[in-house]
Amino acid sequence: MTTPRLTLPSPAKLNLMLHILGRREDGYHELQTIFQFLDYGDEITFAVRDDGVIQLHTEFDGVPHDSNLIVRAAKKLQEQSGCSLGIDIWIEKILPMGGGIGGGSSNAATTLLGLNHLWQLGWDEDRLAALGLTLGADVPVFVRGHAAFAEGVGEKLTPVDPEEPWYLVLVPQVSVSTAEIFSDPLLTRNSSPIKVRPVPKGNSRNDCLPVVARRYPDVRNALNLLGNFTEAKLTGTGSCVFGGFPSKAEADKVSALLTETLTGFVAKGSNVSMLHRKLQSLL
Template identity: 85%
Template sequence: MSADRLTLPAPAKLNLMLHILGRRPDGYHELQTLFQFLDYGDELSFAVREDGDIRLHTEIDGVPHDSNLIVKAARALQNQSACRLGIDIWLKKVLPMGGGIGGGSSDAATTLLGLNHLWNLGWDADRLAALGLTLGADVPVFVRGYAAFAEGVGEILTPEYPEEPWYLVLVPQVSVSTAEIFSDPLLTRDTPPIKVRPVPKGNSRNDCLPVVARRYPAVHNALKLLGNYTEARLTGTGSCVFGAFPNKAEADKVSALLTETHTGFVAKGSNVSMLHRELQDLL
């Protein structure tokens, strides 16, 4: 095993809006959403092994080693590329599970991009994103690394350039099941599609919010609390709640008031993933 480690970030994302257009025959939902990254996230370290083994050395409560998306991503890339090298992986986990900010998907994407670099595979973004889609609908946006308007099940991406404010993100101590929310009979599934680009300002609605707030009182309370200071929004299917501020000082001020009783963090919105900024420095 090499003593050299490559350490890369796995950034969080926000869904700045999420509209559900309908349900497809295969059970998945047609949606439109706007992704933006945060300069905040998990951190993964990699060291190449010569024996072909793939080992994640960080245990995650409730997630068996072989079920972790990091391990699945590494094995999928190893199999598809016929690479004989292996990898040791360490994870510094800060993003909550079931928070709607892309923790597992981002970790998987960082693994794909990191191993593509370390194993000298030379795969392009299209090929990596296609493999990522087999792991999860949100993985491709992290692989590509730019803010995007997403359609289909989230895999059809068009670059977007929303404003990059500072955000306060509150993290209710609940894990929301995406499958549970999308199977709720009260979920809105008939929102008319947005047909103009860029996405018009004011489209900040998340169709999942009423269902999540009804099922999870902690999310409802966080939305109400943050809503006293700014427009409070839900990212993805939750549980995380966020609000935008014009500068870090304003976000920090409200954070100091709210994080006495609620877990949360302040982060800068970014239209380019911090992972991709670091990868560019390696080239």
């Protein structure tokens, strides 16, 4: 008998704004940011095994098996739940790595939710999000699955419902190291906290943008190109750059102008993650 397989989406996120308020003693930065999901991402397939082994079958360039966030998430959940089952995992990876669209964090969250379901652990979202935070600052929002205003290092989440436009996301062919940007001496770290809810219009800037644009000419070019058509923004610490459009047709029209040297994709913004929509349909 073959083991049944479960395939789950692992969506990307955008940071619609990102303000840096200060630096904590542990070197992490206090942020205010708005996360929204894209209906676009990787697909992860799981098959339970009864020998306790955790095996990711897809190889990643430059990421050893045991460092992969998918494997790290599975191992932590197995350890902390005391589960004796294992898992075979395959991923169809389409999200660029180091793009600021949260691919690794999303993969970790999809793994936590997928295994909680398949191993029948019955963990609630709070517990999964707390474990997720130990894997990365962006993991909790993917665990919760709702667009959010985030504070702290990104873990204090308040659900929000911004507009859901179509986005054109440009993918400059460079990988930006988040740690490198956060340690740049020129980074602005003293934005005033926004106290009004919902966040008033006019706060859409990303404090990382000047540093990233200065260090990465490819990102600068992408911002300039997209800025001819719509407000061009940086997500996270980049490298991806995005802009909203009122319809898919309008986003596609600009996308058609892209060349081989600067690629991109068009995707709908979504306040409920497609992972959660899929999990809901399984219940």
